[in-house]
Amino acid sequence: MKQQLGDPLNPAQLAHLSGTSRVIHTGWVHCSASDRPEHDAARVMDRWHRQRGWTQIGYHAFIRKDGVIELGRPWDQVPAAQSGHNAAALAVCLHGLALARFTDAQARALVAFVDAVDAARAAVQRPPLRWRGHCEVAAKACPVIDYRAVLGLDAAGHRGAPAVAPAAAVPVHTFGTLRLFDHGLAVSALQRSLCQAGAFLVIDGQFGRATEAAVRDLQRAANLAVDGIAGPQTWAALGAATR
Ligand SMILES: [Zn+2]
Known part of the structure; x- marks a missing residue:
């Protein structure tokens, strides 16, 4: 069954999507720069990005305030998310702007998302992704949250030992x-x-x-x-x- 924009993703679907043949080595974390409830959906991001002249939503996944992970751009396509760094990239966006208004459910969802992607890669002998924030390559606060602490990243941006190892x-x-x-x-x-x-x-x-x-x-x-x-x-x- 083909996944559609805005569909909620479970770990099995994340594993399936992570099997894309496109070479990916970096996962990028973003925020939506809005706290408004009516913007809390991948479909709204899709509309914004089309209005900016892109073909569709720039992110592959969108994490709502309630922690639900929604499908964005098809994973076999390069993202339009961090200028100059879209090749070999995966992009995920958390809905939010003010630091205090991101939710624990979103932090847990981000961790689960990263673990599911890395585990799916490990299962087919691919190395874990390097996880970075938009702010590392742009003069922006995006993604606002301390993603390094949330994900427990090492200096290289890796979350640690892959879930499935020899x-x-x-x-x-x-x-x-x-x-x-x-x-x-x-x-x-x-x-x-x-x-x-x-x-x-x-x-x-x-x-x-x-x-x-x-x-x-x-x-x-x-x-x-x-x-x-x-x-x-x-x-x-x-x-x-x-x-
Ligand atoms: Zn961003």
Whole structure:
């Protein structure tokens, strides 16, 4: 089924889109420069960009204030988003202008988006993208948010180890005990390890019911006490399962 402009994207669709044959090495983060609710849609960006003389929306994805990721420009097409840096690029735009009015849901969606793209690339032996902000190549505040902190980027703009790595290279990290409703990068790492061990989870850094169920499944398989809490024994079992 062909995806249309403005369709919400789930991780499986992101993985499919990430399989585009176009060479991409940089992902660019933008903001829409508006906080108005009536502008909170890829279709509105599309109309603006057509009015500026472009053929269609310049971004490949648009993240609404509620965290829904909408499809923008087809991914097999070069973006029209950061002048002089559109070749080999992917562009994502968050709706917003004032720093305080971006939402946590958008930050989580951006992290999930980046992880899904990088994981899909890793699955076909492509390197993770380098993630950059529009402000790095233009005299603009865009994307306003501290995308480097949100994404936990290293100096090169990489988010870290790809979600799917050669088995021998998978480091086993222990991030302490994690439980339902915890959140953050440690939870993302746990989710990544659970996925490597065979679970299907969105890597969003939120320890919700799905993550808890995946922990229980792992504990059951490893003959541990089944409490859904990732403590030292669960981490050790994860290490064994992903080795
Ligand atoms: Zn921008």
